[in-house]
């Protein structure tokens with residue numbers, strides 16, 4: 555199957571998507587290193603999939619080591635990055651070496667940040683193992699760790715040289731985590747591609763069941779759309795912000811529940827419903843049927859659509875602190891019709907609060 559390309563001139567890179575490709579990863583990574591390879595993975599991914607990757611690296615004649623950390627968001631810190639830099643030193647990663655992020659969003663963001671800083675930047679590859687990482691975080695070069703004052707606030711743009719995606723790996727995901735990743739897939743259809751949205755509506759049963767052909771198609775189409783945004787606007791000065799559809803509402807919901815109640819994708823799915831509601835309230839919605847279609851698809855994918863109970867005014871306050879807020883003003887990505895969204899600075903905070911309320915339990 556032909557690779558997709560993220561078109562960034564001399565820094566362009568391929569995204570290889572193919573069932574079973576993990577067993578050939580070594581061959582695909584070999585051209586990206588003139589020295590040693592350090593694979594950074596959480597302990598669970600290392601246990602589930604590490605042997606297959608290690609065997610393929612050895613078969614390709616690559617001198618490699620694996621550094622692990624405890625699975626989960628609390629590991630995405632400067633302290634873990636420091637441990638990984640020590641592992642780079644021990645593994646002998648020099649300017650010709652390669653760091654590989656192997657796992658979900660935490661591994662990818664952390665490994666990318668480690669690679670961006672080590673020796674002022676070494677080459678980097680992404681091998682995502684979760685749906686969310688396959689369709690979003692492994693492509694586009696956003697790397698970061700969390701800081702006490704906010705998530706993802708310390709980071710760098712550092713593009714991978716290659717992304718290797720084996721969609722069959724989602725079969726080992728917890729069902730709830732897998733479904734949460736589907737919210738980002740829905741996002742791509744709504745913001746950019748009506749045909750992809752219609753395909754998801756027709757194949758929701760296959761998607762929620764994790765049927766391999768459906769998963770592979772969804773991953774490929776999502777990566778194709780993501781690659782377009784990254785090539786258009788690498789550092790998010792404009793149109794790349796459309797990828798944040800549902801995220802301003804979603805981040806507020808996550809923050810309000812101290813990141814404990816909702817998985818990120820679940821919060822994004824709920825946030826997309828609130829964004830569609832806000833678009834209607836502000837008179838921006840050109841297709842009044844879009845909120846119903848989007849909601850029905852999220853239902854078919856067994857994703858939650860309501861955020862429980864919380865104070866809408868407090869949630870609105872969280873939006874003003876969102877790192878995407880412009881000088882304390884709330885900025886939202888709002889849909890007009892399937893495949894068309896726009897970024898809007900919203901002054902009418904009462905409308906924002908009403909959209910939060912519309913997406914919560916009474």
Ligand code: GLY
Pocket residue numbers: 690691693694696790794797798
């Ligand atoms: N996750 C949004 C982006 O990569 O821009």
